[in-house]
Amino acid sequence: RQANTSSREEDMGTCLCCSFVNDVKPTPLEPFNDYQQVEIVKKRHGFHAKSIALDGIPPGLLRKKRWRVNASTPHDYHLSQALGSNDSLRFKLPNFDFPTSNDRSESVVVGKWYCPFMFVKESMKLKEQMKMSMFYELTLEQRWEKIFIKENENNGENNVLVDVAIQTEVAKVGGREVVWDDNRLVDGILWFKSVEDVGEETSVGLSLEVVKAMKWEQERFGWIA
Numbered sequence: 001r002q003a004n005t006s007s008r009e010e011d012m013g014t015c016l017c018c019s020f021v022n023d024v025k026p027t028p029l030e031p032f033n034d035y036q037q038v039e040i041v042k043k044r045h046g047f048h049a050k051s052i053a054l055d056g057i058p059p060g061l062l063r064k065k066r067w068r069v070n071a072s073t074p075h076d077y078h079l080s081q082a083l084g085s086n087d088s089l090r091f092k093l094p095n096f097d098f099p100t101s102n103d104r105s106e107s108v109v110v111g112k113w114y115c116p117f118m119f120v121k122e123s124m125k126l127k128e129q130m131k132m133s134m135f136y137e138l139t140l141e142q143r144w145e146k147i148f149i150k151e152n153e154n155n156g157e158n159n160v161l162v163d164v165a166i167q168t169e170v171a172k173v174g175g176r177e178v179v180w181d182d183n184r185l186v187d188g189i190l191w192f193k194s195v196e197d198v199g200e201e202t203s204v205g206l207s208l209e210v211v212k213a214m215k216w217e218q219e220r221f222g223w224i225a
Contacts, residue, residue, distance in 0.1 A: 002026040003118075006035045006056035023059050028187065029118055031209050038062055079135065085111040090221055094142050104145045111140030111217065121189055121205035140217060174202045 007024045030036055034053040041048055046066035049058045057063065090110045098105040114135040122129055148164045171178045176194035184191040189205040196202070 003029040003036045004059040004062070005033070006038070006051040006053055006058050008035075008053075009055050009057065011057075021057050021060070021063070031119075031207070079114065082112040082114050082137070084113060085140065085217060085220075090142065094144055096144060098144070102146075105143045107141040107143040109139050110142050113138040115210060119207040119210050121191075123203055138214070173204055176202070 003026060005024045005027045007021055011022045011024065024035075027036070035051065035056050037052040038049040038058050039052060041050055043066065046068050048065050048067070049062035051058050089108070094105050094108050096105065115138050117129055117134050117136065120129075120136050124132075147166050148162050150160055150162075171192050173192050173194040174196075176196065178192045178194050181193075184193070185208075186205075188208050190208055190211050191203055191205045193201055193203040
């Protein structure tokens, strides 16, 4: 992903008695780079952009004064409310009243967010990805899941010894568990790949910032990977 980047005052050039801005070429997206962030300021006669960096000069397109914005929403484009974490719901345990024949209980959504497309990579061209959706929906769910089962042998004992190793972290793509490898981190993108029975590979990449935020949100309520 490439992002427009503000130039610095030291990058300005001169021609005769005039000075001009040498715009910096787009550079790889860095979410915490102040030179890639601008504040859109609304004025009476339009908008203008101001670089977050103190000595930053916005790129040419945004540097213009009094520009206007027209927006439209496609008829098939709908975003429901995403209010982040529902802490009161997270404090409640999911309903434990489900058949023992089931491996898990019903999932309860306890958080919802939207992630801009530039933090997600798929096996398609960027233009196709943008047409599909500009935002990805992220949900945090809680449920009971069976990790161990032992039959009551009617020997009069009420104690059960549980000695089992469990996975603390599982990732799936398209419903299939991912195949881990040492080369899955590329340019700040963590790739998750799964392989179907016929050998077809499905992959999706998440920005490290998104992965870290997801883990932080889980650990905030006691979950540890």
